[in-house]
Amino acid sequence: MDLIADHISHRFGGLDVLDRVSFTVASGEVVAIVGPSGCGKSTLLSILGGLLRPSEGRAELRGAPPAGSLNPLTFVFQDFALLPWCTVEANVEFPLVHTALDAATRRAVVDDALRRTGLSDFRGAYPKQLSGGMRQRVGIARALAVRPAILLMDEPLSALDSQTRELLMEDFIRLLADGAMGAVYVTHNLEEAVRLADRIVVLSRRPGRVREIVEIPMTRAERGAIDARGKLLALQNDLWSLIREEAIDAEREVQHA
Amino acid sequence: MLERAPQDDRATEARPVAFRGAGFVPGGGRASGWIALLLVIALWQLAGSAGWVNPLFLPAPSAIAVAIYKLAMSGALWQHISASVVRIGLGWLLGTVAGVIIGFAIGLSTLARGVGITFISALFPIPKIALLPLLILWLGIGEEPKIATIALGVFFSTAISVYSGVDAVPRNLIRMAQSFNVPFHAIVWRVIWPGALPSILAGFRITASVALLLVVSAEMIGAQFGIGAFVLQAGNLMQTDQLLAGVVILSLFGLAVGKAINVLEARLLHWR
Numbered sequence: 244m245d246l247i248a249d250h251i252s253h254r255f256g257g258l259d260v261l262d263r264v265s266f267t268v269a270s271g272e273v274v275a276i277v278g279p280s281g282c283g284k285s286t287l288l289s290i291l292g293g294l295l296r297p298s299e300g301r302a303e304l305r306g307a308p309p310a311g312s313l314n315p316l317t318f319v320f321q322d323f324a325l326l327p328w329c330t331v332e333a334n335v336e337f338p339l340v341h342t343a344l345d346a347a348t349r350r351a352v353v354d355d356a357l358r359r360t361g362l363s364d365f366r367g368a369y370p371k372q373l374s375g376g377m378r379q380r381v382g383i384a385r386a387l388a389v390r391p392a393i394l395l396m397d398e399p400l401s402a403l404d405s406q407t408r409e410l411l412m413e414d415f416i417r418l419l420a421d422g423a424m425g426a427v428y429v430t431h432n433l434e435e436a437v438r439l440a441d442r443i444v445v446l447s448r449r450p451g452r453v454r455e456i457v458e459i460p461m462t463r464a465e466r467g468a469i470d471a472r473g474k475l476l477a478l479q480n481d482l483w484s485l486i487r488e489e490a491i492d493a494e495r496e497v498q499h500a
Numbered sequence: 501m502l503e504r505a506p507q508d509d510r511a512t513e514a515r516p517v518a519f520r521g522a523g524f525v526p527g528g529g530r531a532s533g534w535i536a537l538l539l540v541i542a543l544w545q546l547a548g549s550a551g552w553v554n555p556l557f558l559p560a561p562s563a564i565a566v567a568i569y570k571l572a573m574s575g576a577l578w579q580h581i582s583a584s585v586v587r588i589g590l591g592w593l594l595g596t597v598a599g600v601i602i603g604f605a606i607g608l609s610t611l612a613r614g615v616g617i618t619f620i621s622a623l624f625p626i627p628k629i630a631l632l633p634l635l636i637l638w639l640g641i642g643e644e645p646k647i648a649t650i651a652l653g654v655f656f657s658t659a660i661s662v663y664s665g666v667d668a669v670p671r672n673l674i675r676m677a678q679s680f681n682v683p684f685h686a687i688v689w690r691v692i693w694p695g696a697l698p699s700i701l702a703g704f705r706i707t708a709s710v711a712l713l714l715v716v717s718a719e720m721i722g723a724q725f726g727i728g729a730f731v732l733q734a735g736n737l738m739q740t741d742q743l744l745a746g747v748v749i750l751s752l753f754g755l756a757v758g759k760a761i762n763v764l765e766a767r768l769l770h771w772r
Contacts, residue, residue, distance in 0.1 A: 294675055314680055324676035328694045328771040337690070338680035369771050389680065 244308050244315060244392040245269050246427070250300035251290055252450075253283065259450035260286050263300065266444050266453060268393060270306065271422035273463075275436035276429045278446030278454075279486060279493035284429045285397050287451065291427060292316050292395045308392045309423070313342050317391035321398040323378040325370040325385075332357070332366040335384045356384040360414070376407035383414070394426040400435060408435075415439055416463055433479045433486075438466055443482065448489040448496075455485060559741040567745040576730075581749065583725035584715050587643065591650025592711045599655045599707075600700070603662020607696070608688065613663075620659060628653040629717040636722065646718040653714045654707040661703025665696030698772065701765050708757040712750065727753075 246268040253261040260283040268274045276284050289295035291302045293316065308315035318324075325334050335356050339349045357363045360380045370378055379399060386394055399415075400408040412435060419426060419439070430436050436443050443457040459478065465471055541561050547553050548560025555563065571577035605612035606620075628649050635645035669692050677687045719728025731746035 292679060294679060316679075318676065318679045320672060320676060322672055324672045326673060326691065326694070337677075338682065340690075341682055341686050371771070 245305040246291060246316070246393050246425070247303040247305060248287070248291060248300070249303055251287065251297045251302065252299040253286055253290060253295070253297050254450075261290075261297070262450040262452045264446070264451060264453055265300075266456060268425055268427055270392070271425050272442065273419055273426045273428060273440045275440035275443045276427065276446060277431070277433060277436050277443055277482065277486065278451055279448045279490040280431070281449050281493055281496070282446045282489075283449060283451035284446060287446075288318075288395050288397050288427060288429050292318055294318075309390065312390045312392050313344075314338060314389035315392040317386045317389055317394055319379075319382050319386050319394055319396040319399045321401055323370070323375075323382045323402075325378055325381055327370050329369075330366065331362055331368050331370075331373070331381050331384075334370070334381050335362075335388050338385060338389050352388050356388040359387060359418070360384040374407070375403045376411060379403065379407075379411060380414070383411075383418070387418070391424060394424060394428075396426055396428045398430055399428075401431065412438060416467075420463065433482045434475075436482070437475050437479050439463070445482065445485050448493045457482065556738065556740060559744060563741045564744045564748060567739075567741040568748065571742070571745060577749070580725055580727050580730045580746075581753075583723070583729075584719065584727045584753075587646050587650060587718070587726065588711045588715050590643075591647045591715070592654050592707065594647065595651035595654025595711075596658050596704070596707065598651070599658025599703075600662050602655075603659040604666060604688070604692075606659065606663040607666025607692070616659070616663075620656060624656045624660070628714060629721070632718055632721055641722065646715070646723065649718050650711050650714045653710045657707045657710055658700075658703050661699050661706070662696065665699025665703075666692055668699055669695030698769055701761060701769065704764075705758065705761050708761065709754065712754055712757075716750065 248264050248266050251261055251264045252259070264283075264287060266274065276287060278284055286295065290297045293302065304315065326337060329337065332353060335353045336349055339352060342349075344352065354363070357366055360383050362377070362380055362384055365373065365377065370381070373381070379402075382399070400411055403411065415426075416439065418424065426439075428436065428439055437459065440459060442459065444453055445455045445457060446452065447454045457478070459466075461471060461474070466475060544558075545561050548555060548558070548563070559567075568577070571580075602612075602616060606616040607613075631652060632645055632649050635648045639645045639648060673691050673695060674687060677691050682690070715726065716728035716731070719726035720732045723729040727746050727750055731743055731750075734740070734742035734746060
């Protein structure tokens, strides 16, 4: 199943945030969206996921979702968005309760999602008892439970410390390895974008326009090799040179706002 | 030749960094509270026994205890308490149910918010006891106007605490539920209700006090039985020991309700 951003524009009141943004996320593909602060990355993700109606243009799906997918477009949130009154298990089960799945199937799905994210031993814990990294794992397990076609990830690692970020990045790479699931990955972090994405959509400063779409010329498996690090770093530097001037302008704009 | 300044010992000797982080961390202090209460009661008793205060104006705690005992033995205590409890119970329940429904409507619907907040802003400041004569006119002399007065007082506070609680539910949780296509009624039941519960229970604490205040006021205006009627009657007859017995019972009633809400909070909000 493909996800298509078709000339999406958006404004909040008199403020233009996005300007005719178009790109396609092919089935199983990981597309990162990067750009200066305030360029509308998160707004674009909300529009792609159907949580926000665009002022112009539209988000479209092409093709059938994978068999058994309960929620083809599934968000992983920056702030985890866990229900604090529910245990880990209940949080993961939350999106399944109102589906047609019977209790035994739901339990099996939850067990599988907890196992894949290493949370089986924490099923009875409450979010307040977990570290940031573990909370985000719960968010990922909840997303996996509905068997998404495309994960919509809004800076999923930005609230975490660097070690936890690294561990979760490894988890993302593992989960996306078989190409069964695609992702749109919004991030400020160019290193994350270069390590995870097949293509990187670079947005201009506000109103966000597609400035460039950069292909990463190696598979994710190849990127783990030591000799690939130099190439990845060069790519990262290229991306930074694309964004740098506008990032400075955007920061000054924020300071003067 | 320049003389070298004598070497300062502080430059070479290691010394502990002074601790500056004390205070500003209030603890539980439950024992100190009980001790202070007992001390006040003991002092009060001493003042009564020693004849420092006129028992007509301030009877000793022992005299109040005797008055409560006599009231309990005669059966009058239960008659008054049960009359008040029934009024509070019915009034609180009616006001709470209506307040929760209207509060949720205001929290969830733009139209209900526009209409509801206007009416609540206009009617909330009115002392509800001032409406009792009107309610007697509408509902007749009996239990109904007293219960309605309590219900009105409870309703407004409950509605405000409920819609404030609904407003306080983090929007990201609602967006998360919507992103999983969770139906509206399930979002209300499984996200908004538990999210608003801390504010709703805090509202219960306030409305329990409001109900107590209004039942006493209403009973003082027009009732034969009830703690308010009993206190008024005792005051008219200068039976200050009985008057204060009524006040003590009201205080104990308030404490019991507060305790019940504590238990409810511990059970329902254990996740906080």
